[in-house]
Amino acid sequence: MIDATADSLRRAGVRAGETLSLHAERHRDLPIMLLAAWTVGASVQLIDTTLPRMRIEQNERAVRPRWRLRRDGLSRLDDALPAHPECSHILMTSGSAGVPAAVAVSAAGLAGPMRWYLSEFTPRPDDRVALVSGLGHDPLLRDILVPLHSGGTLVIPPADVLRDPRAVAEFIDSTGISILHSTPALLELAMAGRPLRLDQLRLVVSGGAPLPVGLVRRLRGITDSVVVNAYGATETPQIASCFILGRGVVPDPALSDATTLGVGEGVAGAQLFLMDGEVVVRSRYLALGYVSPGGRADRFIDDPLAEPGYRAYRTGDRAVAGDRADGPRITGRLDRQISVNGLRIAPEEVEAAALGHPAVQQAHVAPYDGPAGTLVGLSVVLSEPVEPEVLRAFLRARLPSRAVPVTISILQSLALNHNHKVVGVPNVGVAE
Numbered sequence: 001m002i003d004a005t006a007d008s009l010r011r012a013g014v015r016a017g018e019t020l021s022l023h024a025e026r027h028r029d030l031p032i033m034l035l036a037a038w039t040v041g042a043s044v045q046l047i048d049t050t051l052p053r054m055r056i057e058q059n060e061r062a063v064r065p066r067w068r069l070r071r072d073g074l075s076r077l078d079d080a081l082p083a084h085p086e087c088s089h090i091l092m093t094s095g096s097a098g099v100p101a102a103v104a105v106s107a108a109g110l111a112g113p114m115r116w117y118l119s120e121f122t123p124r125p126d127d128r129v130a131l132v133s134g135l136g137h138d139p140l141l142r143d144i145l146v147p148l149h150s151g152g153t154l155v156i157p158p159a160d161v162l163r164d165p166r167a168v169a170e171f172i173d174s175t176g177i178s179i180l181h182s183t184p185a186l187l188e189l190a191m192a193g194r195p196l197r198l199d200q201l202r203l204v205v206s207g208g209a210p211l212p213v214g215l216v217r218r219l220r221g222i223t224d225s226v227v228v229n230a231y232g233a234t235e236t237p238q239i240a241s242c243f244i245l246g247r248g249v250v251p252d253p254a255l256s257d258a259t260t261l262g263v264g265e266g267v268a269g270a271q272l273f274l275m276d277g278e279v280v281v282r283s284r285y286l287a288l289g290y291v292s293p294g295g296r297a298d299r300f301i302d303d304p305l306a307e308p309g310y311r312a313y314r315t316g317d318r319a320v321a322g323d324r325a326d327g328p329r330i331t332g333r334l335d336r337q338i339s340v341n342g343l344r345i346a347p348e349e350v351e352a353a354a355l356g357h358p359a360v361q362q363a364h365v366a367p368y369d370g371p372a373g374t375l376v377g378l379s380v381v382l383s384e385p386v387e388p389e390v391l392r393a394f395l396r397a398r399l400p401s402r403a404v405p406v407t408i409s410i411l412q413s414l415a416l417n418h419n420h421k422v423v424g425v426p427n428v429g430v431a432e
Contacts, residue, residue: 005036012074016041019065019083019090023049023056024135026159029071031144037069043083045090045102048136054398055100059092062102062292084288091138093234094337094345094403095294098352102292103234112285113238114145116268121179121203121226123150129179130172131156132186134343138234139181139207146179165192169222176200183208184215185341185373191218201225202247207232207239209339209373210330214257217250224248231263231272231330233344235287235299235313241266243326252324262326263319272327273304278334279319280304282312294349338367340374340402347376350405353398354378359386362414368407378405381413 014020020042024030037044045063047056049070060068066080088107095101123129129147131154133139147154155175161167168190172180178200182190187206201223207230216227226247232240243264245251251261266272270283282303290297303310316335319328338345347365354363361381368377380391388408396404 001032002035002039005032006039009036009040009042009069009074013076014040014042014067014074017043017083017085018067019043019045019063019080019087020067020069021045021047021060021063021065021077023047023068023070024140025049025071026131026135026156027071028156030131031148031154033069033071034144035148038088042067043087043089043104045092046136046140047092048134048400050135051400052397055400058398059100059102062092062100062294063090081291084291086288087291089141090291091234092136093295094343094349095292098348099294100292100349101290101294101346103295104288104291105237106288109237109285109287110141110145113240113268114142114149117142117146117239118149120267123147123152123179123203125151127152127178127202128155128176129153130175130177130181132162133181137343138232138237142181142205142238152179162186162189165189169196169198172196172198172201179203179205181205181207183341184211185209187215187219191222195222198223198225204228205230205239205242208343209341210260212257213251213255213259213261216245216261217257220248220250229261229263229326232281233313233315236270236281236283236315237285237287239267240270240281240283241272241327260329262322262324262329264327274319274321274328275304275314277318279315279317279328279330280312281315282310284309286311286313294346336365338365338374338376340376343400343402345376345403350376350378350395350399350403353395354380354391356398357386357391357394359384360391364414365405368405375406376403377407377409379409379411379414381411 020037022044045065047059064081068075084104086106087104091103092100123146131143133143157171161171173196203226205228211229227245228242230239230242241263243262299314301312303312317330318332318334319330321328336347350365351363354360359382361383364379366377368375
């Protein structure tokens with residue numbers, strides 16, 4: 001089916017080196033479409049079809065692909081930009097310039113970490129891998145490629161499974177999932193209520209957000225699998241470093257439940273080090289860079305060790321080295337970025353969307369600590385009355401669901417400090 005789909009793309013005019021926007025759905029056609037596009041030699045921009053229509057259009061404007069491929073057909077687009085000659089795929093992340101950032105990754109940038117994964121965890125033909133990673137995001141490629149390389153089975157859940165705590169555990173159990181690539185938030189969902197014993201799980205790779213020790217201890221109540229705390233960013237494809245807890249191993253009893261596990265050591269030749277408290281990743285497999293104005297190109301720097309083939313990436317993550325066996329611990333951000341369910345959100349992008357409403361004069365985004373973790377809070381100054389839910393609906397049409405504010409505070413003014421930064425935002429006029 002892959003070859004037949006690739007042939008149909010060629011007949012339609014798709015050529016090697018052109019950029020193709022692939023609208024990803026959680027469906028068995030997804031891996032076929034992706035691999036067919038790569039077979040032709042196209043550079044694939046992955047776009048999550050569950051995003052609002054305006055956001056999908058914004059993502060495509062940032063990259064300007066030549067083609068759009070959806071399950072219902074292929075379309076040729078005008079005004080395309082040339083692709084980077086080494087680009088294999090493009091992933092979208094939240095950008096600090098008020099627009100999405102498009103990250104270009106080479107085939108080598110994907111293949112290097114994948115070779116390490118296959119060597120380290122030796123997936124087998126009898127493994128069953130769940131397609132549960134976010135559509136359009138880096139771990140999705142791991143979900144697809146691991147069973148492809150091992151001869152295993154890719155198992156695709158119904159769309160509503162990932163919203164129902166009991167359904168998540170039942171899906172993993174009933175389909176015999178043995179390898180799970182997850183965020184801490186999804187693991188929490190799987191263990192909510194009365195979780196099943198998941199003895200068939202042999203590997204759980206958690207990434208995208210700090211992994212609390214207490215969550216690992218509770219996970220041990222349902223599985224003895226190998227647990228991996230993986231660290232990386234879209235710009236450091238797949239896994240840059242990790243800490244591995246062997247089968248049945250529990251975290252150090254001296255650590256409190258609230259403590260987060262360290263991120264271990266660099267993998268696939270990567271190295272992590274701290275520069276003024278910031279995590280810097282040096283690797284041969286970094287992303288090529290940004291192909292839209294939303295990213296901060298200055299985060300990519302020359303290799304501090306001046307080794308040929310290596311570059312470095314300043315992640316913006318703050319960490320402490322310590323002397324624990326599990327390596328450095330991520331303690332927060334040096335910039336304003338917020339992590340929601342393992343996905344980065346640039347407050348500037350949410351603020352820019354809010355300022356697009358004609359009644360919003362000022363906007364400020366800050367993290368909001370909810371019962372399920374960090375969420376987005378928004379404070380606005382209005383020129384005329386607007387109900388918070390009306391403003392939220394305006395934002396819902398323009399932003400991914402994770403970036404839509406949980407709270408909206410309507411203020412008379414935003415207090416500024418001597419550096420003209422917002423301070424002391426009160427929670428008044430809040431709409432939950």
